[in-house]
Amino acid sequence: MYAPNTRRQGFLAFLFVIAFSFSASPAIARVIPLSTQLQDLVTQGNAVNATLAAISLTIDNSCTQLASAKKSVTDYRASIEKVSAGITAPLTLDTSSLTSLDSLSNLAVSIGGRAKTLSIQVNGISSTANLFDYQASLAAMLRLSSDIGAMSDRILEMANKILLMANNIGTMANRILVTQQLQSANLALTEASILTTQQNMVALSSVVSTLGYNSSLSGLVSNGNLLSSNMTGVTLTQTNMGTELARIQTSVTTYLNSVTTLYTLMSLNSASASFYIDGDTLTKLGDLSSIHAALALALDNYAKAINQLTPLTTIPVLSSATASMLTLTRDIGTMSDRIMEMTDKIIVMADNIGTMSGRVVDTEALQQSNFTLTQNSLLSASTVTVNVIKAAGL
Amino acid sequence: MNTLLRKPLITFIALLLAVLLTNPAFAGRAASVSPLASQLQTLVTQGTALKTQLTGITLTADNLCSQLSSAHKAAKAYIDGIATVSNGLAAPLHLDTDVMNALDQLGYINRDLGTQDVRLSGNLSGLPSSTPMYAISDGLVAMLQLSDDIGTMADRILEMADKILVMADNIGLMADRIVTTQQLQSANLALTEASILTTQQNALALVKVTDTGTFNPNLQTLLNDGNALVTRMRAVVLNPLTMATQLKSTATDVKAYLDRVTAMRNTINTTTATNTLYINADSLTALANMSVMVSSLGTALQGYSVAENSLAAITGKLTLTDALRSTLQLSADIGTMADSILEMADVILAMSDNIGLEADQILLTQQLQSTNLAATEGSILSTQTVVVGLFATFSL
Numbered sequence: 001m002y003a004p005n006t007r008r009q010g011f012l013a014f015l016f017v018i019a020f021s022f023s024a025s026p027a028i029a030r031v032i033p034l035s036t037q038l039q040d041l042v043t044q045g046n047a048v049n050a051t052l053a054a055i056s057l058t059i060d061n062s063c064t065q066l067a068s069a070k071k072s073v074t075d076y077r078a079s080i081e082k083v084s085a086g087i088t089a090p091l092t093l094d095t096s097s098l099t100s101l102d103s104l105s106n107l108a109v110s111i112g113g114r115a116k117t118l119s120i121q122v123n124g125i126s127s128t129a130n131l132f133d134y135q136a137s138l139a140a141m142l143r144l145s146s147d148i149g150a151m152s153d154r155i156l157e158m159a160n161k162i163l164l165m166a167n168n169i170g171t172m173a174n175r176i177l178v179t180q181q182l183q184s185a186n187l188a189l190t191e192a193s194i195l196t197t198q199q200n201m202v203a204l205s206s207v208v209s210t211l212g213y214n215s216s217l218s219g220l221v222s223n224g225n226l227l228s229s230n231m232t233g234v235t236l237t238q239t240n241m242g243t244e245l246a247r248i249q250t251s252v253t254t255y256l257n258s259v260t261t262l263y264t265l266m267s268l269n270s271a272s273a274s275f276y277i278d279g280d281t282l283t284k285l286g287d288l289s290s291i292h293a294a295l296a297l298a299l300d301n302y303a304k305a306i307n308q309l310t311p312l313t314t315i316p317v318l319s320s321a322t323a324s325m326l327t328l329t330r331d332i333g334t335m336s337d338r339i340m341e342m343t344d345k346i347i348v349m350a351d352n353i354g355t356m357s358g359r360v361v362d363t364e365a366l367q368q369s370n371f372t373l374t375q376n377s378l379l380s381a382s383t384v385t386v387n388v389i390k391a392a393g394l
Numbered sequence: 395m396n397t398l399l400r401k402p403l404i405t406f407i408a409l410l411l412a413v414l415l416t417n418p419a420f421a422g423r424a425a426s427v428s429p430l431a432s433q434l435q436t437l438v439t440q441g442t443a444l445k446t447q448l449t450g451i452t453l454t455a456d457n458l459c460s461q462l463s464s465a466h467k468a469a470k471a472y473i474d475g476i477a478t479v480s481n482g483l484a485a486p487l488h489l490d491t492d493v494m495n496a497l498d499q500l501g502y503i504n505r506d507l508g509t510q511d512v513r514l515s516g517n518l519s520g521l522p523s524s525t526p527m528y529a530i531s532d533g534l535v536a537m538l539q540l541s542d543d544i545g546t547m548a549d550r551i552l553e554m555a556d557k558i559l560v561m562a563d564n565i566g567l568m569a570d571r572i573v574t575t576q577q578l579q580s581a582n583l584a585l586t587e588a589s590i591l592t593t594q595q596n597a598l599a600l601v602k603v604t605d606t607g608t609f610n611p612n613l614q615t616l617l618n619d620g621n622a623l624v625t626r627m628r629a630v631v632l633n634p635l636t637m638a639t640q641l642k643s644t645a646t647d648v649k650a651y652l653d654r655v656t657a658m659r660n661t662i663n664t665t666t667a668t669n670t671l672y673i674n675a676d677s678l679t680a681l682a683n684m685s686v687m688v689s690s691l692g693t694a695l696q697g698y699s700v701a702e703n704s705l706a707a708i709t710g711k712l713t714l715t716d717a718l719r720s721t722l723q724l725s726a727d728i729g730t731m732a733d734s735i736l737e738m739a740d741v742i743l744a745m746s747d748n749i750g751l752e753a754d755q756i757l758l759t760q761q762l763q764s765t766n767l768a769a770t771e772g773s774i775l776s777t778q779t780v781v782v783g784l785f786a787t788f789s790l
Binding site: 132153351 | 463556719
């Protein structure tokens with residue numbers, strides 16, 4: 001029924017499919033000699049070595065450069081594993097294969113040395129940057145050294161596998177021994193480089209337990225509560241508002257200085273160390289945010305009282321009182337900000353964020369809610385004060 | 395003549411105008427912009443550039459580190475800029491509409507930066523599940539830092555606005571405008587803080603940490619069984635008749651144990667693909683003890699090679715060949731075992747959340763493991779040297 005042309009086309013297509021199936025079949029595929037595969041690994045290893053040698057880490061390029069180094073080492077390790085997995089007995093060892101194994105082992109040493117050099121460069125960055133800025137590089141270096149260690153292991157394991165499957169160990173004995181001795185010595189060198197790299201990086205990882213801040217935070221909580229009682233206990237009149245607010249302002253400034261001192265200490269610590277979060281620290285930071293909300297509320301009540309007393313108050317007293325009110329608004333706002341920032345700094349630099357993440361989220365939510373209350377009270381106090389200044393023509 | 399005189403005069407006037415107009419003091423007065431307004435406008439320009447930078451970022455697994463790191467640097471520079479202006483403020487300050495407009499714009503910029511922060515945290519949460527945990531971990535720390543930066547800049551802007559108000563000498567005249575700015579800034583700060591909280595929650599939701607203590611029972615069982623294996627290997631006394639079967643049996647025993655060590659290593663690798671690790675000191679101790687145990691296996695193996703060397707002359711060729719093959723198998727497997735144990739420790743260190751806290755223990759473990767690996771490799775090399783020599787001597 002088919003026309004001759006159609007039949008011929010169908011036949012050709014059939015032949016093409018058969019030919020393609022055979023060419024794609026692994027059994028028919030050309031077997032690449034082991035020596036060639038090993039030489040290809042040497043070529044790839046040289047490229048990886050050159051990539052690592054070309055890296056010069058700076059604070060701006062460290063994360064991209066180290067990510068690229070890791071990728072090339074990971075890909076290389078995968079290539080070694082692929083060749084190793086494809087090795088089947090019996091094997092006939094030749095000088096070329098053993099020379100390639102020597103080269104691979106030498107490359108592992110060289111690549112290990114590159115990692116050590118890079119770790120020294122990260123060390124150099126650390127002297128000019130904050131811990132956070134080079135923290136990612138530090139972690140990346142540890143991952144790179146882990147990859148290089150695994151790569152070196154795979155090379156040695158492949159060499160052992162080749163030895164195990166060889167059918168001419170006796171005739172190649174002397175040459176094999178040279179390779180084995182070289183690989184053993186090189187493994188020791190590679191491991192020494194990796195160990196130095198790890199030591200360099202671990203030495204840069206210092207940690208401060210936030211437990212050390214708890215005593216200062218407890219002092220701030222106690223003094224904050226005292227200040228809050230003090231502020232709530234003040235009743236402003238047209239005669240005392242200037243002096244009372246000046247007195248409160250002095251207390252708040254002293255308190256703000258204590259908050260700022262702790263904030264400065266924590267900021268300095270976070271530049272060079274990570275934090276191990278103690279649960280009580282979070283509790284106290286949450287408590288402080290509640291106290292600040294109470295201080296801001298007291299301030300808002302002052303503003304309302306001043307507004308009511310304005311017609312009865314002399315200009316000098318009113319002027320002094322409103323100036324104090326603006327300063328108080330600024331200071332209470334600043335201390336509220338600093339407490340939020342302390343929590344943020346602790347979270348960013350946390351050493352145990354995983355185990356504390358639930359507590360951290362709870363504290364953040366509490367602080368956020370208190371921060372909103374504080375800001376609302378401060379806005380209200382500030383608005384009233386500015387309007388008093390306008391109304392009184394101060 | 396007139397033309398000749400006029401030309402230098404015009405040139406002189408043009409030069410004079412150019413000098414006066416390029417003089418900052420004169421130029422400032424000519425444009426009627428106060429120095430404070432000008433400084434704030436510079437901050438607005440810097441803040442707008444930062445906003446544009448953040449808006450242009452789409453996070454992927456490959457660019458997490460570079461993009462967030464660059465955003466952090468720009469944010470830090472912006473915070474420094476705000477601090478410089480704020481620290482330079484001195485009373486009395488005269489408020490004008492330009493100053494208030496600039497403060498309003500700074501508030502809006504911060505709100506927008508907060509919005510971008512949330513968007514980027516959404517990018518991070520939406521990364522494909524194939525993204526390695528170490529990349530996510532680096533990314534989430536960088537996100538938390540960026541949120542901290544944006545929160546800090548919002549605080550600094552509000553504090554600068556408060557400081558300006560405290561130092562102002564015309565509050566009464568500008569009262570309505572001031573109140574408008576403060577309301578706006580307060581509302582924008584609330585929005586910024588809400589964005590920061592959402593970002594922090596998004597980032598913290600990505601935290602997946604496994605305590606290495608969960609590996610401890612398996613590590614301890616492996617250690618106990620490994621020590622039992624050492625005892626069994628030491629108890630083997632090779633003889634020329636049964637050497638091949640003895641070593642074959644031992645090789646099978648060691649291979650079975652190696653498979654369990656490999657399974658443990660795979661478990662740790664699989665775990666670290668999706669989790670960071672919280673180091674439990676006992677895990678490090680168990681790994682260090684395992685390296686001691688493997689070193690003992692290496693010593694026992696070296697003893698076999700010494701025995702084989704002594705017995706080779708009185709051992710049948712086939713038996714000797716099989717025995718030597720088994721010994722090579724044992725050396726390869728014990729070498730792989732030593733590698734695997736060291737790699738487990740390396741991976742735990744590389745994916746650890748709490749290096750700082752465990753630094754001393756980590757260093758001790760690494761040093762001990764390195765020493766034990768060297769000892770194991772020494773035994774393996776010695777064994778292989780003897781075995782390969784026997785292959786050559788007896789033409790096997």
